[in-house]
Amino acid sequence: MHELGVVIEVVKTVEKVAVEQQLTKIDTVILQIGELSSMIPRYVEQCYPAAVDGTILEGTNLKIEVLPGNALCKECNKVFNLIQNNSKCPHCGSNDFEIISGREFFIKEIVAY
Structure with missing residues (x-):
C-alpha cells in the first residue's frame, strides 16, 4: 500500500505551508485524486x-x-469518461484516445481557522 507514504508526504507539505503561512489551527485538508x-x-x-x-x-x-x-477520442474528437465507457468512445466506438484528465493528485485546499 503506497498510499501511506504519499499521505505522509502530503502531511509534511501541509505542515510546511502551515508554518510558512503562520496557520495555528487547520480544520480540513482537501485532496483531488483522479480516478x-x-x-x-x-x-x-x-x-x-x-x-x-x-x-x-x-x-x-x-x-x-x-x-x-x-x-x-482521436477518431471523432469527442470527450468521454474512460471508466464509465470501458475505454471505448461511446460516440463512435473507437478505442483510440488520448487521456486528458484523471491522473491528478493535488492538495487542493487547506482550510484553516
Whole structure:
C-alpha cells in the first residue's frame, strides 16, 4: 500500500505551508485524486489518521474530491469518461484516445481557522 507514504508526504507539505503561512489551527485538508491515478481514495482515507498522528494535523478532517478520468477520442474528437465507457468512445466506438484528465493528485485546499 503506497498510499501511506504519499499521505505522509502530503502531511509534511501541509505542515510546511502551515508554518510558512503562520496557520495555528487547520480544520480540513482537501485532496483531488483522479480516478485513473494509482491512488485509491478509500486507502488514502484509511491511512490519514495514522499519517497525522502526533502532527499539527492530528484531529483534522480529510476531504477527497475524485476527478473524472476523461479522454479525447482521436477518431471523432469527442470527450468521454474512460471508466464509465470501458475505454471505448461511446460516440463512435473507437478505442483510440488520448487521456486528458484523471491522473491528478493535488492538495487542493487547506482550510484553516
